[in-house]
Amino acid sequence: MSATATATATATATATATATHRIPVGVIGLGNLGQALAEAFLTQGHPVTVWNRSAGKADRLVERGASLAATPTDAVAAGELVVVAVLDYDTVGELLRPAAGVLAGRTIVNLTTGTPSAARALGAWATDQRAAYLDGAVYAVPQTIGTSAAFVLYSGDEAAYRSYRAVLDTIGEGSLVGPAPELSSVYDTALLSGMYGMFAGFFQAVAFAGTEGIGAAELTRPLVRWLTAAADALPAFAEEIDAKDYTTTTSNLEINAVGLRNILSATEAQGLQTDLLAPLLRLFEDQIRAGHAASSLARAVESLRADGV
Structure with missing residues (x-):
């Protein structure tokens, strides 16, 4: 291969890698976790569109280059990958149902804490809309999002996870625990049960020593x-x-x-x-x-x- 052909091939590969890397991401919900997620995606160079009920929470992110969506549907439409981090699964449904018409072909990553049955139902609904669905449990405080201290357990669409793993690892080290959408919630409930058991023992110990x-x-x-x-x-x-x-x-x-x-x-x-x-x-x-x-x-x-x- 000539030097010119090699240079052209290298430039094409670089452009392809850059295009692949710069996945448009929609982030719905800008609580402490949602803001940290959007920050991490922006830091890695992804085009990020955000939405929150209180639009003022997006100000700092917009200053950093994020786009502010007028509605959750607009945030979904702007993202190839749509990350949701809100209060509960009822809220997730309330925000995504009006966006049903634009969900086809997109991947929803729901990082909202909930129950296995709620995750199962939401995953089935997303599949009916011809969207890929991943449920995730984040193990990090917002300050450690994007660092080696954070890790995330995902469950759901394996092909979608493989496609977007590099983007998702922006949040923290990810693992797919299985294809059933509710499995990450099962893990989450189990891990948090262990955590709260430890806290209970700590409180008992402190009270006794006191x-x-x-x-x-x-x-x-x-x-x-x-x-x-x-x-x-x-x-x-x-x-x-x-x-x-x-x-x-x-x-x-x-x-x-x-x-x-x-x-x-x-x-x-x-x-x-x-x-x-x-x-x-x-x-x-x-x-x-x-x-x-x-x-x-x-x-x-x-x-x-x-x-x-």
């Missing part, structure tokens, strides 16, 4: 160290749960039940409520009554399953 004048900050230093070490047990628990093999020669349910009873007794003695931890003891005791006292602590999950112990 009865003897130990400050929350003072307690939190060793607590974080201990919880970090304790989290190392989770992968082994997960293997036991998936295999339904709870054989153990170490810390079994009976030992943990004795320890937890002591904690609850001490908590009551300090005049505090035991509402947060008492249900966990009931799970342990359910399993012990069923003859599993010598089983791993992980077996407590069986008392939460629909088919019981």
Whole structure:
């Protein structure tokens, strides 16, 4: 190939890559998350059109080069990729239904927190409009959007995810967890359940320590160290749960039940409520009554399953 032909081919490839990279994005909803998303897309050079009920929230983004849409339908029409981050799924439906006529051929990425059933219904509706649908759960505070600290779990249209993965990774490292649109919401509910369980334990710990004048900050230093070490047990628990093999020669349910009873007794003695931890003891005791006292602590999950112990 001649030098001229090589240069032409290189220029064409560069132009194609640039055109591919500069995907028009519509962002609907400019709360803290939506603003951070729009900022990230702008930073990567994508043409961004935004819409929010309170148009003033778009001012800073417009100064940076975003276009302000008069209606959600206009934002959809302007975007090849349409990212929605609003309060709830009812609001998503309210905003997208009037845009049904312009959805065909576009990809909707819904980053609104909701329930699996709502995600399933919205995904089916979007498919009926001949749009590709991805549901996503964002794990980041707005300040970390676009950094290595952020990650997003997506579910839904696999082809759409492959097509726009490079653009979506602008938000944070993405993973497709499955083709059913509700799967990211299932993951999200599960992960947030674990988070709130940790918060519950933290609040209980701080309240108990405070009865003897130990400050929350003072307690939190060793607590974080201990919880970090304790989290190392989770992968082994997960293997036991998936295999339904709870054989153990170490810390079994009976030992943990004795320890937890002591904690609850001490908590009551300090005049505090035991509402947060008492249900966990009931799970342990359910399993012990069923003859599993010598089983791993992980077996407590069986008392939460629909088919019981």
